Amino acid sequence: MKMNLKGRNFITLLDFTPEEINYLIDLSARLKKEKYEGTPHKVLSDKNVVLLFQKDSTRTRCAFEVGAMDLGMGVTYLGPNGSQMNKKESVKDTARVLGRFYDGIEFRGYKQEHVETLGEFAGVPVWNGLTDVYHPTQILADFLTIKEVFGKLKGINFTYVGDSRNNMGNSLMIGSAKLGLNFTGVAPKELWPDQELIDECLELTKVSGGTIKFTEDKVEGTTNADAVYTDVWVSMGEPKEVWNTRLAQLAPYQVDAEMMNNAKDTAIFMHCLPAFHGKNTDVGRDIANSFGEKFPKVANGEMEVTDEVVEGKQSVVFQEAENRMHTIKAVMLATLSDKYE
């Protein structure tokens, strides 16, 4: 069913109905197919977008850039040091300036209130490319991937292992609650989301038929899982000092072959990436060298997931990464135009 999302912001999945989210996932699948078939869709060649990044990015930045170019749009990237925003100029003023130049604005940064201010004052669609609270475009890619593998979303047993109150934990729980997946968060209690958000999601499951639960028991939490998902233990913007505590909390929850064996035989492994699964990154090496003795599990740079799982047959992480581009393209297209048939 076609939906009209023209002019809408994409700031949190809480603002969208299940039908609208499913529409965006289906539109992404269509755009992916068209790209594979070589059918161009440069239908927004009269438009320009700006990408504001206060934090680093590979997937999200490139998804917006390639997605915009595939749609025929012009793109400006402003990095952490490239603009006046939040230094000499308020986010509210930035919104009112950029909204007069551009047809859409992407924002990745620290504060959810910043993307909300942009959304309130820009007068053009604003897309959340990650804040400390939510990462909604990632969920569309994750759910497109699940749909490609299993042919459905409703009723999928989805287990998220790790920091369940970070942007990924929050957003995956909301997406699951909206679309009827059975969401299980596996983590020590102090890393579960705010009870208020859990309650809001529990209300949503009354409509979608999904379930939400949390457990500290990784065996219970991964039994019967169709998908096991994890994310980094320390997110962008968190101080280095939290590593020691976070390692103590989450090292027992490293996703390894044993955990995957506990899930269904058909289970997939998912990760938003970037992932620490070896000593082949600066941070991986640094953490391994600084904490390897105290936490032997991370001594070889494997943190939230082992290299064996990332490289194994159940891993769909690169399909998921590719889907960032198709889904972000769909978000831009749907919010900038109602003319795509």
Ligand code: CP
């Ligand atoms: N998953 C994700 O958002 O990756 P980037 O940080 O590379 O954008």
Ligand code: NVA
């Ligand atoms: N929780 C991670 C997600 C990265 C895509 C972070 O915010 O760093």
